[in-house]
Amino acid sequence: VRCEVVAVGTELLLGQVVDTNSALVGDRLALAGIDCHYQTRVGDNEARLAAVLRLALDRNDAVVVCGGLGPTPDDVTREALAAALGVPLERDPAMAERVRGIFAERGRPMPASNLRQADRPAGCAFIHQVSGTAPGLVCPAGDGKVIYALPGVPHELEEMLERAVVPDLRRRAGGTTVIRSRVLRTWGVAESALAELIGDRVAAQTNPTIAFLARGVEGIQVRLTAKAEGEEAARRLLEAEEVALRDVLGDLVFGVDDRSMEVVVGDLAAGRGLTIGVAESLTGGLVGARLTEVPGASGWFRGSIVAYDRRVKHRVLGVPEGPVVSAAAAGAMAEGAARVLGADLGLGVTGVAGPAPQDGRPPGTVFLAVALGGATEVREARLPGDRHRVRQYAAISLLDLARRRLLAGR
Amino acid sequence: VRCEVVAVGTELLLGQVVDTNSALVGDRLALAGIDCHYQTRVGDNEARLAAVLRLALDRNDAVVVCGGLGPTPDDVTREALAAALGVPLERDPAMAERVRGIFAERGRPMPASNLRQADRPAGCAFIHQVSGTAPGLVCPAGDGKVIYALPGVPHELEEMLERAVVPDLRRRAGGTTVIRSRVLRTWGVAESALAELIGDRVAAQTNPTIAFLARGVEGIQVRLTAKAEGEEAARRLLEAEEVALRDVLGDLVFGVDDRSMEVVVGDLAAGRGLTIGVAESLTGGLVGARLTEVPGASGWFRGSIVAYDRRVKHRVLGVPEGPVVSAAAAGAMAEGAARVLGADLGLGVTGVAGPAPQDGRPPGTVFLAVALGGATEVREARLPGDRHRVRQYAAISLLDLARRRLLAGR
Numbered sequence: 001v002r003c004e005v006v007a008v009g010t011e012l013l014l015g016q017v018v019d020t021n022s023a024l025v026g027d028r029l030a031l032a033g034i035d036c037h038y039q040t041r042v043g044d045n046e047a048r049l050a051a052v053l054r055l056a057l058d059r060n061d062a063v064v065v066c067g068g069l070g071p072t073p074d075d076v077t078r079e080a081l082a083a084a085l086g087v088p089l090e091r092d093p094a095m096a097e098r099v100r101g102i103f104a105e106r107g108r109p110m111p112a113s114n115l116r117q118a119d120r121p122a123g124c125a126f127i128h129q130v131s132g133t134a135p136g137l138v139c140p141a142g143d144g145k146v147i148y149a150l151p152g153v154p155h156e157l158e159e160m161l162e163r164a165v166v167p168d169l170r171r172r173a174g175g176t177t178v179i180r181s182r183v184l185r186t187w188g189v190a191e192s193a194l195a196e197l198i199g200d201r202v203a204a205q206t207n208p209t210i211a212f213l214a215r216g217v218e219g220i221q222v223r224l225t226a227k228a229e230g231e232e233a234a235r236r237l238l239e240a241e242e243v244a245l246r247d248v249l250g251d252l253v254f255g256v257d258d259r260s261m262e263v264v265v266g267d268l269a270a271g272r273g274l275t276i277g278v279a280e281s282l283t284g285g286l287v288g289a290r291l292t293e294v295p296g297a298s299g300w301f302r303g304s305i306v307a308y309d310r311r312v313k314h315r316v317l318g319v320p321e322g323p324v325v326s327a328a329a330a331g332a333m334a335e336g337a338a339r340v341l342g343a344d345l346g347l348g349v350t351g352v353a354g355p356a357p358q359d360g361r362p363p364g365t366v367f368l369a370v371a372l373g374g375a376t377e378v379r380e381a382r383l384p385g386d387r388h389r390v391r392q393y394a395a396i397s398l399l400d401l402a403r404r405r406l407l408a409g410r
Numbered sequence: 411v412r413c414e415v416v417a418v419g420t421e422l423l424l425g426q427v428v429d430t431n432s433a434l435v436g437d438r439l440a441l442a443g444i445d446c447h448y449q450t451r452v453g454d455n456e457a458r459l460a461a462v463l464r465l466a467l468d469r470n471d472a473v474v475v476c477g478g479l480g481p482t483p484d485d486v487t488r489e490a491l492a493a494a495l496g497v498p499l500e501r502d503p504a505m506a507e508r509v510r511g512i513f514a515e516r517g518r519p520m521p522a523s524n525l526r527q528a529d530r531p532a533g534c535a536f537i538h539q540v541s542g543t544a545p546g547l548v549c550p551a552g553d554g555k556v557i558y559a560l561p562g563v564p565h566e567l568e569e570m571l572e573r574a575v576v577p578d579l580r581r582r583a584g585g586t587t588v589i590r591s592r593v594l595r596t597w598g599v600a601e602s603a604l605a606e607l608i609g610d611r612v613a614a615q616t617n618p619t620i621a622f623l624a625r626g627v628e629g630i631q632v633r634l635t636a637k638a639e640g641e642e643a644a645r646r647l648l649e650a651e652e653v654a655l656r657d658v659l660g661d662l663v664f665g666v667d668d669r670s671m672e673v674v675v676g677d678l679a680a681g682r683g684l685t686i687g688v689a690e691s692l693t694g695g696l697v698g699a700r701l702t703e704v705p706g707a708s709g710w711f712r713g714s715i716v717a718y719d720r721r722v723k724h725r726v727l728g729v730p731e732g733p734v735v736s737a738a739a740a741g742a743m744a745e746g747a748a749r750v751l752g753a754d755l756g757l758g759v760t761g762v763a764g765p766a767p768q769d770g771r772p773p774g775t776v777f778l779a780v781a782l783g784g785a786t787e788v789r790e791a792r793l794p795g796d797r798h799r800v801r802q803y804a805a806i807s808l809l810d811l812a813r814r815r816l817l818a819g820r
Contacts, residue, residue: 013446015437016623020428022451027425036423037458041432041449048447055465213426223426278716284702285695288716292694295765295797303722306688306698306714308707312751316713341722355705387705 001173002035004056008068008077009152010043021066021157032166033179033227034062044068049080053147057084061145062169064161067152069134071114077149081139082121084147092118095126095135102133127164129156136160138168146172179227180234181208184245185255187219187400194220197248208241217392218260222249254403261399262290268406269300269345274372276402277343278304279317279333281324281350282366286395302341307333313350316340325350325359327378330367338371345405346371349398354387363387366394370405377405411583412445414466418478418487419562420453431476431567442576443589443637444472454478459490467494467551472579474571477562479544481524487559491549492531495557499529505536505545512543537574539566546570548578556582589637590644591618594655595665597629597810604630607658618651627802628670632659664813671809672700678816679710679755684782686812687753688714689727689743691734691760692776696805712751717743723760726750735760735769737788740777744788748781755816756781759808764797773797776804780815787815 005025011017022039029036038059042052049068056063068077082089095118103110117134120126127136127148134156137149148165150157186194191214195202202210208226215221222245226237246253255264269276278287288304291297305316313319317336319329330348338346347370354363364385369378379401383393415435421427432449439446448469452462459478466473478487492499506528513520527544530536537546537560544566547559558575560567596604601624605612612620618636625631632655636647656663665674679686688697698714701707715726723729727746729739740758748756757780764773774795779788789811793803 012433013436013449014440015433015435016621018428018430018433023422023425023428025425026423030424037453037455038462039423039451043447045447052448211426213421275719280695280698282702283699284707284711285690285698285714285716288690288695288718289693289699289801292692292716292718292763292801293798297694298718301694302719303726304695304714304716304718306695306702306716308698308702308714309685309712309751312713315752316750340726341719342725353702388703391699391702 001062001169002037002060003029003062003064003169004060005029005036005039005064005066006049006052006056007039007041007066007152008044008049009041010074012041013043021152021154024154024158025064025066025161028161028166029064029169030225031179031181032170033175033177034166034169034173044074044076046076046080046083049076050083053080053084057141057145057147062172063147064165065147065149066157069117069136069149069151071111071116071133073113075116078116078119078121078137081124081137081147081149085121085123085139085141087122089119090122091115092120092126095120099133127160130159132156136164138164144172176229177227178229178231178234179225180231180238181223181225182238182242183257184222184224184242184249184253185219185259185261186222186249186252187254187261187396188252189220191220194222194252198222198245201245201248205241208237210241210245217389217396219254219396251404251407254400261396261403262294265399265403265406266291266294266297266300268403272406274344274406275300275302275342276345276347277302277337277341278398279337279346279348280304280306281308281313281333282353283349283391283395283398284308286391287347287349287398290395290399302343305337305340323359325352325361325365325367327367327369327380330369331371331376331378334369334371334376344372345402347398347402349394351383351390351394353390353394364390366390366397368394368398368401370401372405377401411472411579412447412470413439413472413474413579414470415439415446415449415474415476416459416462416466417449417451417476417562418454418459419451420455420484422451423453431562431564434564434568435474435476435571438571438576439474439579441589441591441635442580443585443587444579444583454484454486456486456490456493459486460493463490463494463557467555467557471555472582473557474575475557475559476567477560479527479546479559479561481521481526481543483523485526488526488529488531488547491534491547491557491559495531495533495549495551497532500532501525502528502530502536505530509543537570540569542566546574548574554582586639587637588639588641588644589635590641590648591633591635592648592652593667594632594634594652594659594663595629595669595671596632596659596662597664597671597806598662599630601630604632604662608632608655611655611658615651618647620651620655627799627806629664629806661814661817664810671806671813672704675809675813675816676701676704676707676710678813682816684754684816685710685712685752686755686757687712687747687751688808689747689756689758690714690716691718691723691743692763693759693801693805693808694718696801697757697759697808700805700809712753715747715750733769735762735771735775735777737777737779737790740779741781741786741788744779744781744786754782755812757808757812759804761793761800761804763800763804774800776800776807778804778808778811780811782815787811
């Protein structure tokens with residue numbers, strides 16, 4: 001089964017809204033083993049949308065349309081579907097009752113235009129809403145082909161996609177094949193270095209397939225995608241490949257799937273019963289902000305001293321007089337953070353975000369430090385990119401240093 | 411002139427990367443007054459890309475292709491262009507020399523595949539790179555039509571688009587009409603309230619047109635777009651409308667165009683010769699991180715104490731014992747920040763990010779404080795959304811409070 005994704009909305013063409021719906025649908029189709037060769041965006045224009053739908057039916061077995069199902073005059077997906085299929089639009093009395101009921105429940109008067117949501121091209125079935133008022137549509141299109149229409153509100157779209165569309169497409173595809181993926185998150189190596197380490201394996205492997213995804217300051221992700229008869233077989237394939245890759249990559253892999261660096265650091269600290277305190281200079285609060293994004297951070301995170309001004313470094317953290325972009329300053333910041341914040345593990349980062357050099361050091365120079373149990377460890381790094389990226393890279397680099405120290409068990 | 415945008419890359423179809431390039435091109439075309447009725451995404455497949463290009467030429471006057479110009483085998487835009495145009499691919503000796511030169515300069519050996527970037531369909535011209543090695547292409551396609559091909563790396567794409575593509579399209583459109591836009595950034599009102607304030611004006615205005623763009627934690631933007639004969643006339647139209655809207659909106663407008671809240675706060679502080687110190691609880695460092703994103707922040711930003719743990723609030727900031735999600739705690743945090751960090755203006759924020767309540771307060775409860783010249787002002791707010799959004803909204807709300815205090819001149 002081959003499926004095209006059509007996103008509807010003039011705001012998408014004008015670049016006022018980035019089309020994340022198509023990416024979501026593309027991802028779910030790929031995971032279900034449904035091929036997708038084209039995605040099209042078109043404005044709120046009935047004739048052009050109808051033409052796009054006819055073309056999509058020509059070159060595919062199925063089409064998922066996103067958006068244009070609301071009650072306002074610029075929502076034309078129902079009309080375009082009827083035109084593309086060559087059938088009339090009919091108002092469904094039961095659905096009209098339902099739409100009226102939703103408004104009555106909320107105690108709000110219903111604009112008459114909302115009844116348009118009870119319209120469907122003849123022969124199409126509704127996909128019922130669990131939230132919102134716009135139902136989706138499933139439209140048989142001849143030759144065993146089908147068009148699904150889903151509302152453009154992202155969480156409504158996702159819910160209907162997973163409940164109604166993907167299972168139906170999988171049934172049509174007829175296979176019992178399961179497609180599952182797993183992501184290994186890495187930090188600390190460039191994509192080219194990663195390719196050198198596991199490039200042969202990536203090239204040779206067909207099931208699971210292995211792909212690199214560069215995620216900027218989130219590191220480089222290695223995505224395994226396995227195809228198998230049944231959950232359990234897919235899981236075994238992923239498991240075996242993960243073990244083989246970890247043999248080579250070792251602790252470059254910091255997390256799996258949605259486990260971010262800050263979640264991993266928090267779990268390691270909590271697991272050892274340690275609290276964390278941070279002293280930040282060029283990152284300005286980014287390290288604290290990432291750690292406190294984790295629910296439950298209050299169990300192991302004490303706080304962060306953002307010592308942007310050099311006087312704050314000296315007076316609040318006790319950093320000795322002298323250059324503040326230095327290994328000595330980073331070490332003193334880590335120790336000062338632990339002391340002032342009453343934390344077991346202290347982290348410190350100082351450096352030059354740019355655009356101007358500082359203390360004779362070029363932008364991108366950073367010193368990272370971790371202090372734990374009386375031993376302080378400092379690393380120097382040269383980070384690429386502009387001010388924004390240097391700050392972001394410095395933050396995750398510091399968290400990675402903490403992760404390694406916590407893993408080492410010292 | 412009508413222009414289609416074609417984005418190339420299997421990773422886009424699989425949803426591994428969200429297609430922001432098309433949104434960017436759509437935005438720039440709209441601002442240049444070029445109509446765009448379709449955007450298409452297609453994978454790294456020569457035959458399908460060639461078919462998409464032929465269709466795009468059929469239904470438009472111009473096409474902008476994004477991506478597929480790199481050196482690796484999955485980069486097939488050059489080949490597909492040649493196929494769509496029915497011309498052979500030729501290697502340009504001067505460009506080959508240039509590509510070799512770039513590698514020689516960097517002292518790196520050049521993989522032979524990089525010379526593919528010196529290939530162009532017969533009759534096409536290069537758009538020279540200012541960074542990176544992949545040049546763009548301008549391809550005459552008969553009947554006065556044209557295809558532009560740009561690299562998929564966002565900053566390279568944007569640079570070439572603005573330097574070479576948009577001016578050429580405008581010239582082809584032949585008009586002397588200038589389209590210019592201006593964005594008024596607002597914070598502190600919901601979209602529906604904003605619509606009540608200026609809805610009549612939005613509905614009535616045709617030049618400039620007025621549109622709302624909800625930008626989440628960056629607030630709601632009011633975008634004016636004027637069409638005029640010449641720069642000066644467009645500027646006058648925007649100017650007059652901005653004055654009229656500001657009459658109604660007053661200090662709800664915090665910035666214009668790309669001036670973010672943190673830039674505005676920094677400029678106000680610098681203009682009055684004041685330094686800023688912050689004490690943060692639920693935001694965890696977000697306020698400091700935003701302020702230090704501004705180049706030159708070291709001139710007016712002292713630092714931030716992220717007092718996540720209640721003991722840090724008491725011991726480091728001198729917050730009195732008692733509930734820490736309270737007006738009293740926020741005020742003491744602002745005063746403590748100014749004192750400990752040696753700043754003129756102190757800011758403090760405490761609250762409940764969720765998911766669990768704290769000190770008997772539900773998630774979304776925040777207290778914001780600003781201390782300046784011996785006077786401390788505290789505001790309570792109830793912020794919507796999940797943990798992530800409550801934290802982000804709290805950070806910009808605190809900055810907005812600082813802005814209003816600095817504007818008030820007290």
